[in-house]
Amino acid sequence: MVLIRTGNSSRYWKDPEGYLSGPGMAASASYWLAGKGVVAEGADIMVCDVIGAKDPDLEVILPGHLILLARNGIYIVENLKLEVLAAGQHRFSFFCTPLKFVGATGSPVRSLASVSG
Numbered sequence: 255m256v257l258i259r260t261g262n263s264s265r266y267w268k269d270p271e272g273y274l275s276g277p278g279m280a281a282s283a284s285y286w287l288a289g290k291g292v293v294a295e296g297a298d299i300m301v302c303d304v305i306g307a308k309d310p311d312l313e314v315i316l317p318g319h320l321i322l323l324a325r326n327g328i329y330i331v332e333n334l335k336l337e338v339l340a341a342g343q344h345r346f347s348f349f350c351t352p353l354k355f356v357g358a359t360g361s362p363v364r365s366l367a368s369v370s371g
Contacts, residue, residue, distance in 0.1 A: 263333070287328065
């Protein structure tokens with residue numbers, strides 16, 4: 255799993271408009287992650303894609319979702335709080351427990367990082 259900390263959650267968590275208009279990844283970053291064979295991508299942003307930007311090659315608004323999830327089966331976990339891990343915890347076990355919805359393509363999750371001494 256690759257975790258991406260932009261700092262958006264710590265800056266704008268209490269400012270809904272600022273948080274929702276946060277940064278995102280270009281399609282090229284999603285292709286790069288897929289090429290590395292990651293199982294999941296997680297970030298401290300509302301959407302892993304650049305919000306509202308239409309990809310000129312794929313002609314879709316959420317190219318990361320298409321590239322990662324639909325085409326490569328790579329899970330996307332959004333809205334993570336990564337400040338403590340970014341402060342120096344580089345080795346940890348990540349646990350993600352989604353709700354079991356039948357026929358859904360997404361779910362709220364409980365994400366946990368277990369840091370060992």
